[in-house]
Amino acid sequence: MAILTEKFNTPHDTAPFSQISEKHYLPAFEEAIALTKKEIEDIANNPEPPTFQNTIEALAYSGQTLDRISNIFFNLHSANTNDEMEKIAQEVAPKLSALGNDITLNLDLFVRVKTVYEQKESLNLTPEQETLLNKSFKDFARNGALLDDDKKSKLRDIDAKLSVLKLKFGENVLADSNAYQLHLTNADDLKGLPEGVIEAAAALAKSVGKDGWIFTLDYPSYIPFVTYADNRSLRKEIALAAGRKGFQQNDNNNEANVMEIAQLRFERAQLLGYATHADFVLAERMAESPTNVNAFLNDLLAKAKPAAEREFEDLTEFAKQKDGITQLEKWDGAYYAEKLKQERFQLDDELLKPYFKLENVLNGAFAVANKLFGLTFTEVQNIDKYHPEVQTFEVKDEKENLIAIFYADFFPRKGKRQGAWMTSFKPQYIKDNVNERPHVSIVCNFTPATETKPALLTFNEVTTLFHEFGHALHGMLANTTYPNLSGTSVFWDFVELPSQIMENWCYEKEALALFAMHYQTGELIPMELVEKIKESATFLEGMATLRQLSFGLLDMGWHGQDPSSIASVKTFEKAQFEATQLYPDVEDNAMSPSFSHIFNGGYSSGYYSYKWAEVLDADAFEYFKENGIFNKEIATKFRDNILSKGGTIHPMQLYKQFRGQEPQVDALLKRAGLSA
Numbered sequence: 001m002a003i004l005t006e007k008f009n010t011p012h013d014t015a016p017f018s019q020i021s022e023k024h025y026l027p028a029f030e031e032a033i034a035l036t037k038k039e040i041e042d043i044a045n046n047p048e049p050p051t052f053q054n055t056i057e058a059l060a061y062s063g064q065t066l067d068r069i070s071n072i073f074f075n076l077h078s079a080n081t082n083d084e085m086e087k088i089a090q091e092v093a094p095k096l097s098a099l100g101n102d103i104t105l106n107l108d109l110f111v112r113v114k115t116v117y118e119q120k121e122s123l124n125l126t127p128e129q130e131t132l133l134n135k136s137f138k139d140f141a142r143n144g145a146l147l148d149d150d151k152k153s154k155l156r157d158i159d160a161k162l163s164v165l166k167l168k169f170g171e172n173v174l175a176d177s178n179a180y181q182l183h184l185t186n187a188d189d190l191k192g193l194p195e196g197v198i199e200a201a202a203a204l205a206k207s208v209g210k211d212g213w214i215f216t217l218d219y220p221s222y223i224p225f226v227t228y229a230d231n232r233s234l235r236k237e238i239a240l241a242a243g244r245k246g247f248q249q250n251d252n253n254n255e256a257n258v259m260e261i262a263q264l265r266f267e268r269a270q271l272l273g274y275a276t277h278a279d280f281v282l283a284e285r286m287a288e289s290p291t292n293v294n295a296f297l298n299d300l301l302a303k304a305k306p307a308a309e310r311e312f313e314d315l316t317e318f319a320k321q322k323d324g325i326t327q328l329e330k331w332d333g334a335y336y337a338e339k340l341k342q343e344r345f346q347l348d349d350e351l352l353k354p355y356f357k358l359e360n361v362l363n364g365a366f367a368v369a370n371k372l373f374g375l376t377f378t379e380v381q382n383i384d385k386y387h388p389e390v391q392t393f394e395v396k397d398e399k400e401n402l403i404a405i406f407y408a409d410f411f412p413r414k415g416k417r418q419g420a421w422m423t424s425f426k427p428q429y430i431k432d433n434v435n436e437r438p439h440v441s442i443v444c445n446f447t448p449a450t451e452t453k454p455a456l457l458t459f460n461e462v463t464t465l466f467h468e469f470g471h472a473l474h475g476m477l478a479n480t481t482y483p484n485l486s487g488t489s490v491f492w493d494f495v496e497l498p499s500q501i502m503e504n505w506c507y508e509k510e511a512l513a514l515f516a517m518h519y520q521t522g523e524l525i526p527m528e529l530v531e532k533i534k535e536s537a538t539f540l541e542g543m544a545t546l547r548q549l550s551f552g553l554l555d556m557g558w559h560g561q562d563p564s565s566i567a568s569v570k571t572f573e574k575a576q577f578e579a580t581q582l583y584p585d586v587e588d589n590a591m592s593p594s595f596s597h598i599f600n601g602g603y604s605s606g607y608y609s610y611k612w613a614e615v616l617d618a619d620a621f622e623y624f625k626e627n628g629i630f631n632k633e634i635a636t637k638f639r640d641n642i643l644s645k646g647g648t649i650h651p652m653q654l655y656k657q658f659r660g661q662e663p664q665v666d667a668l669l670k671r672a673g674l675s676a
Contacts, residue, residue, distance in 0.1 A: 017386040030067035050112035094161035104143040116601035123385035128648040172252035176245040185212035192230035199450040218412040220447040239331035243589025255595035262563040278560040283604035307542030347532040357519040358455035364515025372635035374398040404476035407441035418446040422471035428478035440475040442468040470502030479644040494651035496613030504621040538673035550580035552608035618668035
């Protein structure tokens with residue numbers, strides 16, 4: 001247990017993964033929770049009058065041992081879990097929730113925070129200190145410090161229940177994903193599938209002692225299958241299985257969890273004086289209110305829907321002419337979209353993949369970061385890993401100063417949840433004149449190497465890598481005093497700007513020239529392919545926009561009203577999707593029971609932020625394009641005003657300092673080909 005609670009005797013204070021086993025976590029959590037409680041009591045009971053330093057600053061630096069253990073445990077719970085870790089998570093989550101309540105509901109502590117807050121005009125604080133003070137006061141006020149004892153007790157009860165329900169939701173989705181396999185033994189069923197996908201499926205079958213080929217719901221297996229498999233009935237089978245995650249009559253059904261999470265969030269918001277959970281969340285977002293979010297989503301919907309309907313008609317007509325299909329179903333969309341793209345642009349992912357060897361793409365992301373921000377990435381072998389596939393890097397600036405430790409974890413495995421994300425094992429902060437540098441990780445689920453080919457990425461996987469790497473840069477280049485204002489600790493609808501802007505470089509000749517080389521010949525990607533990538537960037541963009549808006553509207557549906565009258569997850573969801581629906585509904589499929597972003601991740605009342613941040617990123621990248629995509633001056637402004645500042649200043653102020661103006665939606669509409 002001391003392994004986790006004492007200072008790590010490792011290079012750069014990195015996590016000693018090889019020394020940690022499941023038995024260490026619970027005792028370490030107990031010890032760290034007790035230590036945090038003592039730190040809080042010492043602040044609350046300090047006999048000295050409250051000051052910014054002995055109250056606000058002391059609070060910001062408290063709980064660091066616990067935060068470190070939590071980061072390690074919960075990151076591994078997402079990326080490398082097992083049954084034992086899931087049991088530990090269920091046990092620990094309510095304890096952490098109770099501790100959070102112990103802090104925010106501690107009246108003596110709140111009185112001290114409030115005393116400092118009321119003196120703020122006379123304290124001569126820096127902008128970062130003022131932000132920290134405002135945030136500290138709001139965190140108490142927004143989380144129950146002003147409630148009477150009965151209501152505080154009710155809040156504790158709600159938070160404990162939510163902490164367990166959210167974990168259970170995620171575990172159920174993962175269990176349903178792992179339980180499904182499409183096992184094929186007839187080679188005719190593989191028609192249309194790329195060679196690398198077939199090879200990976202054969203390797204998976206072999207690894208479990210079976211003949212033939214196995215396809216799963218992991219994205220590198222599922223997405224190519226529904227995109228390329230000619231056998232329509234098999235596409236239907238695997239697509240229906242994906243749509244049933246958390247929504248079938250087994251132990252992993254999430255319908256009751258969805259309803260209970262939504263209801264408890266609503267009750268919590270009401271308890272704290274907010275009309276809905278969305279009102280509570282959005283009070284601390286750039287968008288500010290559900291009214292603004294719904295107006296934003298519906299405005300984009302009005303602009304995108306005519307294009308989406310035209311595109312859907314074109315796709316339907318194409319499928320009819322090609323295969324006599326009169327009604328396009330959900331399991332047909334990716335398949336015919338890919339065929340139409342190939343026909344229209346003579347471009348398909350299989351043509352592009354040889355130019356996107358994973359190692360080269362990663363080095364390309366590093367090269368872009370070097371040109372923009374002067375960073376170098378050196379792979380090192382002396383830093384502990386939680387899995388043999390993880391790569392570790394030292395990140396340095398032009399003066400050879402250590403900027404960050406970077407972990408990269410790219411391939412699917414049984415104990416890893418789907419999708420892609422960035423996280424950190426240690427935040428950046430400054431204490432006692434020491435600038436503690438962050439340990440940042442990106443986790444993806446890319447197509448792995450086969451016996452005959454290295455890991456080759458689809459173009460979508462290339463943009464995913466750059467997206468997560470953008471989040472990583474936000475964490476790595478952080479340069480703030482307090483850990484809770486550092487890196488990605490920003491308003492949720494601002495956090496996607498650094499990630500989404502990085503995707504833009506994937507479409508630019510100058511950037512592709514740095515890494516898009518054929519894995520066998522070393523030949524640079526032909527410029528006509530680059531032109532086709534750019535041309536196809538807006539292909540079916542109306543439909544893609546509608547899909548994204550549908551998720552945002554579903555999220556606001558669950559969280560922007562009293563959910564107590566919702567009798568059926570499926571019926572409710574159908575009503576929310578009505579304005580954005582293109583494909584016929586599938587009765588035994590539902591999205592909400594596997595919508596991990598909003599029921600298990602941090603995106604509740606925040607899914608709109610992907611589109612919100614697209615407005616920011618399109619406008620910001622326009623600035624780069626006007627002056628050169630590797631313009632050092634603009635890159636420095638972006639680093640100094642966006643990436644390094646974290647949550648120290650209101651994001652709109654930061655954006656204006658970078659751009660010189662507020663973001664304009666026109667850049668997004670132009671890029672998406674949706675301008676009138």
